[in-house]
Amino acid sequence: MRDINTDKENTWCSGCGNFGILNAFKKSVAMMVEAGISLDDIVMTCGIGCHGKIFDYLNMSGMYGLHGRALASAQGIKLANPDLKVICFGGDGDSLGEGLEHTLFAAKRNMDITLILHNNGTYGLTTGQFSPLSPRGYKGLSTPKGSIETPFRPIPLLLEAGATFIARSYSARLDHLAHTIQRAVNHKGFSIVEVLQPCVTYYNTYSLYNKMVKELEIVPYNRNLALQLATAEEAFYIGVFLEETKPVYHEELYGSHNPAMDRKASAERVI
Amino acid sequence: MDERVFTITVGGRAGEGVKKAAQVIAHIFCAAGWNVCQADDYQSLIRGGHNFSTVSTSQTPVYCAHQNHDLLICFDQRSIDKHLKRLKDGALLFYNSDEAQCEQGIPIPMNSLMKKHYHGASNVSLAALAIFAALAGMTQEQLQEQIVQQYRRDIEENTAYAMEIYGMVSQRCDYGLDWSVNKPFHFVSGIQAIILGASKAGLDFFYGYPMTPASSLLHYAALKQESLNLFAIHAESELAAINMALGSAMAGCRTAVGSSGGGFALMQEGFSAAGMVEAPLLCILSSRPGPATGASTYTAQEDLFFALHQGHGEFGRVVASPDSNNRALSLSAELLALAWELQIPTILLTEKHLSEGMADIGMNHPELPEAKELPGTAGASYQRYAATPNGVSPLVFPGHKCAPDTVVKWTTLEHLENGVRSDSAADIKAMKDKRGIKAKAIQEACKRYQTTAEYGEGELLVFAYGSTVLELREAQKYSQRPFKIIAPIYLEPFPHEKLEQYRGKEVVVVEHSQSGLFAQFLKIKLDVQVKHLINKYDGRAFDPIELAKQIEELQDA
Ligand SMILES: Cc1ncc(C[n+]2csc(CCOP(=O)(O)OP(=O)(O)O)c2C)c(N)n1
Ligand code: SF4
Numbered sequence: 001m002r003d004i005n006t007d008k009e010n011t012w013c014s015g016c017g018n019f020g021i022l023n024a025f026k027k028s029v030a031m032m033v034e035a036g037i038s039l040d041d042i043v044m045t046c047g048i049g050c051h052g053k054i055f056d057y058l059n060m061s062g063m064y065g066l067h068g069r070a071l072a073s074a075q076g077i078k079l080a081n082p083d084l085k086v087i088c089f090g091g092d093g094d095s096l097g098e099g100l101e102h103t104l105f106a107a108k109r110n111m112d113i114t115l116i117l118h119n120n121g122t123y124g125l126t127t128g129q130f131s132p133l134s135p136r137g138y139k140g141l142s143t144p145k146g147s148i149e150t151p152f153r154p155i156p157l158l159l160e161a162g163a164t165f166i167a168r169s170y171s172a173r174l175d176h177l178a179h180t181i182q183r184a185v186n187h188k189g190f191s192i193v194e195v196l197q198p199c200v201t202y203y204n205t206y207s208l209y210n211k212m213v214k215e216l217e218i219v220p221y222n223r224n225l226a227l228q229l230a231t232a233e234e235a236f237y238i239g240v241f242l243e244e245t246k247p248v249y250h251e252e253l254y255g256s257h258n259p260a261m262d263r264k265a266s267a268e269r270v271i
Numbered sequence: 272m273d274e275r276v277f278t279i280t281v282g283g284r285a286g287e288g289v290k291k292a293a294q295v296i297a298h299i300f301c302a303a304g305w306n307v308c309q310a311d312d313y314q315s316l317i318r319g320g321h322n323f324s325t326v327s328t329s330q331t332p333v334y335c336a337h338q339n340h341d342l343l344i345c346f347d348q349r350s351i352d353k354h355l356k357r358l359k360d361g362a363l364l365f366y367n368s369d370e371a372q373c374e375q376g377i378p379i380p381m382n383s384l385m386k387k388h389y390h391g392a393s394n395v396s397l398a399a400l401a402i403f404a405a406l407a408g409m410t411q412e413q414l415q416e417q418i419v420q421q422y423r424r425d426i427e428e429n430t431a432y433a434m435e436i437y438g439m440v441s442q443r444c445d446y447g448l449d450w451s452v453n454k455p456f457h458f459v460s461g462i463q464a465i466i467l468g469a470s471k472a473g474l475d476f477f478y479g480y481p482m483t484p485a486s487s488l489l490h491y492a493a494l495k496q497e498s499l500n501l502f503a504i505h506a507e508s509e510l511a512a513i514n515m516a517l518g519s520a521m522a523g524c525r526t527a528v529g530s531s532g533g534g535f536a537l538m539q540e541g542f543s544a545a546g547m548v549e550a551p552l553l554c555i556l557s558s559r560p561g562p563a564t565g566a567s568t569y570t571a572q573e574d575l576f577f578a579l580h581q582g583h584g585e586f587g588r589v590v591a592s593p594d595s596n597n598r599a600l601s602l603s604a605e606l607l608a609l610a611w612e613l614q615i616p617t618i619l620l621t622e623k624h625l626s627e628g629m630a631d632i633g634m635n636h637p638e639l640p641e642a643k644e645l646p647g648t649a650g651a652s653y654q655r656y657a658a659t660p661n662g663v664s665p666l667v668f669p670g671h672k673c674a675p676d677t678v679v680k681w682t683t684l685e686h687l688e689n690g691v692r693s694d695s696a697a698d699i700k701a702m703k704d705k706r707g708i709k710a711k712a713i714q715e716a717c718k719r720y721q722t723t724a725e726y727g728e729g730e731l732l733v734f735a736y737g738s739t740v741l742e743l744r745e746a747q748k749y750s751q752r753p754f755k756i757i758a759p760i761y762l763e764p765f766p767h768e769k770l771e772q773y774r775g776k777e778v779v780v781v782e783h784s785q786s787g788l789f790a791q792f793l794k795i796k797l798d799v800q801v802k803h804l805i806n807k808y809d810g811r812a813f814d815p816i817e818l819a820k821q822i823e824e825l826q827d828a
């Protein structure tokens with residue numbers, strides 16, 4: 001496999017959970033390539049935020065999209081060329097704030113793509129304002145007295161929306177995260193990996209996560225249990241919560257056709 | 272040849288098949304080799320209200336629907352009240368006497384007859400067709416044939432109902448229709464022509480979200496998905512639509528998006544993203560009166576500057592507006608081809624009048640351009656934003672089958688040639704310059720196509736664009752005072768090479784905007800002296816005869 005590093009200077013804060021995600025992703029790419037997927041067929045999109053910088057640190061194809069819109073562009077890529085494995089990196093502000101609609105609809109459509117949700121509970125790049133996943137009481141520049149909103153719970157939200165693979169991992173558990181990403185990408189349908197990602201600068205959750213994170217041994221055998229475990233307070237469970245088979249959008253739309261590869265030239269088009 | 276224009280109007284409530292009746296009548300004239308325009312006036316409601324559809328037809332060219340009727344068929348009282356004053360001398364009025372009263376005209380008890388002939392759902396639209404058939408001297412067999420072909424369902428009941436009404440009409444109108452002609456025709460709306468043109472140029476995806484009068488882009492593309500080799504995707508919002516379109520373009524598909532003002536406003540950021548990532552993207556803006564939700568089902572030209580300045584930041588684009596349904600077909604193909612040739616977003620600006628106005632675009636279409644990219648060489652040295660003399664970088668698409676060992680990075684942040692982000696001063700300037708020099712290529716490429724049109728001769732110079740040109744061309748036939756219509760089709764880049772001859776001239780401007788946006792635009796571009804601005808901004812098209820009178824009456828022009 002060719003080198004997928006770039007020479008772009010890394011500007012994440014030292015100790016940022018994004019490093020763990022970058023390293024785990026590289027590892028999962030190596031596993032995918034080993035399993036026979038062409039590196040050229042792995043295409044990423046990402047939104048705007050600290051998470052999005054991962055685009056520049058990977059010498060791989062993709063689109064560095066608009067804030068909140070990366071998952072819409074990811075769907076456009078998949079629809080155009082279903083041979084591609086499309087992976088979207090989103091921040092919690094990006095994918096559950098500005099671009100929430102695209103996240104829910106990608107799940108609703110069971111679009112065959114993967115969302116890696118960098119859950120750092122804050123808007124890192126714009127200096128630590130509260131995010132859709134920040135807890136009540138979170139103090140940031142826009143909520144100096146503490147957030148008065150209750151955060152979303154991404155796993156129940158996406159389960160309800162129709163995602164068919166839902167997992168959680170932790171940026172500090174490299175192997176667990178790499179394997180979870182690989183499983184998510186291999187899943188046929190909309191897959192999401194919520195990654196617990198400490199932001200050392202604005203919301204340092206390392207000691208909390210190190211204490212609370214617990215690995216699930218198996219996929220919960222029903223949705224209720226999955227929800228219970230995903231929202232448990234005694235521990236932050238990581239692992240796969242849901243893995244289901246449902247028809248995927250592009251196959252429902254056009255079967256085994258490939259719009260980008262099977263394009264018809266003007267001469268063959270009759271109007 | 273007989274130059275008379277006949278105008279036939281059907282009026283009633285929403286849901287009564289007013290538009291359908293007019294369309295069947297329009298088809299009958301088309302098949303007889305006549306020129307036909309159909310305009311539908313409807314409100315934003317599903318049942319009730321007042322709808323009317325008008326067909327203006329002639330053996331000689333006709334460019335837009337007239338507003339005074341030769342034949343008026345009313346299903347309800349409101350239609351009579353609204354249109355009675357617009358009957359021409361010698362015009363015929365038929366009305367539904369179960370619903371309405373009128374001192375003139377011919378009463379037909381359309382409701383009672385429906386009760387008699389239908390068991391389930393009834394269709395008053397057939398009454399209009401039957402009345403027309405009798406007037407035009409169609410035989411019973413010809414009427415039956417239309418019912419079978421055009422209405423498909425409930426044929427027996429429809430036929431029984433129509434035949435009884437047909438028998439009640441003793442009047443005759445000598446249109447002079449030659450039934451033996453049977454001419455093939457392609458009667459389409461402006462929007463349908465846009466989809467057809469784009470499809471021929473290679474369109475693979477249309478992404479949209481319903482908003483009148485642009486919704487039919489989505490509807491028509493969805494309906495014709497198989498035969499036109501494209502996919503129509505109804506996204507969760509306009510934001511989704513344009514960002515999905517960017518993704519599809521990146522993966523190698525020809526894509527278009529479209530909406531009316533409100534939805535187009537939501538696409539602004541995505542439009543800028545297209546400028547930044549250099550995405551080839553056709554964007555269709557079909558205007559209605561604004562601001563905000565405005566008047567959804569009516570026409571306007573108040574988005575001229577909005578289209579010209581769409582998006583934030585500096586980058587090149589093409590904006591053009593078709594002046595006929597035929598032009599909608601060719602322009603749509605041209606704008607998709609230009610988008611791909613230059614890797615820029617292009618805007619086809621139109622308005623409700625043309626979007627939904629129907630005309631026969633004929634069976635022989637002109638040669639249309641194909642949307643093709645400048646192909647790049649795959650491999651490790653490929654750079655998405657490689658500098659080139661004209662600013663257009665070669666394109667390859669991701670995937671091992673398309674471009675093995677190749678990294679293709681499209682980036683909405685300012686970037687280096689390889690697509691990796693940079694905000695160093697030198698890099699920002701270099702990439703802005705790369706995009707900037709495209710301006711010249713854009714200008715040259717547009718010159719390949721017909722960038723302006725002129726119609727008629729006369730001292731008086733009348734400027735218009737879009738479907739206002741159709742209104743003027745029809746008015747030209749009736750004006751005692753000759754005038755020349757000058758119609759820029761391409762608005763950005765402005766076709767100076769064609770229009771410099773009018774610099775500083777005294778001109779008349781006709782448009783559908785309150786503040787005279789097009790007049791302001793022409794002042795900026797050509798420093799013309801706008802002696803008169805004839806502007807209509809009530810959402811309605813001009814009646815060509817009234818427009819002709821307005822031009823005749825202009826003082827010192
Ligand atoms: C339309 C738009 N609005 C706002 C911004 C500014 N902005 C950039 S990143 C960001 C939030 C980032 O938060 P998140 O998505 O959670 O990513 P993180 O930085 O935490 O990884 C915002 C508001 C933008 N780039 N575009
Ligand atoms: S601000 Fe937070 S999320 Fe951003 S780089 Fe620093 S630690 Fe990471």
